Amino acid sequence: MALFAATTDGECVAPLNALKRQQKYLKRVQRSVSRKVKGSNNRRKAIERLGRVHAQIAAQRSDWLHKQTTRWANEHPVIAIEDLKVAAMSASAKGTATEPGKRVRQKAGLNRAILDQAWGEARRQLDYKTAARGGAVVPVDPAYTSQRCSACGHTAKDNRPTQARFECEACGHSENADLNAAKNILAAGHAVWVARPEACGAEVRRAGPERGRRAAARKQEPAEGSAAQAIGSVGIPAL
Numbered sequence: 001m002a003l004f005a006a007t008t009d010g011e012c013v014a015p016l017n018a019l020k021r022q023q024k025y026l027k028r029v030q031r032s033v034s035r036k037v038k039g040s041n042n043r044r045k046a047i048e049r050l051g052r053v054h055a056q057i058a059a060q061r062s063d064w065l066h067k068q069t070t071r072w073a074n075e076h077p078v079i080a081i082e083d084l085k086v087a088a089m090s091a092s093a094k095g096t097a098t099e100p101g102k103r104v105r106q107k108a109g110l111n112r113a114i115l116d117q118a119w120g121e122a123r124r125q126l127d128y129k130t131a132a133r134g135g136a137v138v139p140v141d142p143a144y145t146s147q148r149c150s151a152c153g154h155t156a157k158d159n160r161p162t163q164a165r166f167e168c169e170a171c172g173h174s175e176n177a178d179l180n181a182a183k184n185i186l187a188a189g190h191a192v193w194v195a196r197p198e199a200c201g202a203e204v205r206r207a208g209p210e211r212g213r214r215a216a217a218r219k220q221e222p223a224e225g226s227a228a229q230a231i232g233s234v235g236i237p238a239l
Ligand SMILES: [Zn+2]
Pocket: 149, 150, 151, 152, 153, 154, 168, 169, 170, 171, 172, 173
């Protein structure tokens, strides 16, 4: 099953499940519209009902996403995530030749599109929610994050015997594949975060309102040595 996110906190977030139920209901309402006589009062009522269902689904999806991103931003003002644009490019280059059947491929494509769309929105929310807390989203190139061992760094395709499992050929480190990938994303994001110019005593601009904000950013910065724990990582496993 596709995950919405896996984090270094060991959290595996499934996509909004309620959606499946609602989509069945949505289809029923859509069918009822198409069965009604055009121009009739009943058809107008059915169309109104369809609009309400659409709005309800959108509201629930939005509510769910906001809850996730607010919680993440509260727990980790600095969040490393896979850079979706890069991921999408490498995925399309690879193609989907290994998918068993056309139907499956189309379905995976649709699920992927929904997930990607939700992730685009999650990213937008995380950007402003972390910024409001003095942090940031640190995008990371997802290349090899699922093949690299988070314990020793050995990178090989065979490290991942199954979709779910990571087993390092070199050191024997074994764990959930998504969690291993999330740890790699965190490590890469952490490297970017501590290397940014503001992190090493660059002069803080004295421009009015920004000053307080930067002070807050410094205040929330973790003390040396504990920096890694302060960065949460949210990764998207391959579908
Ligand atoms: Zn290893």
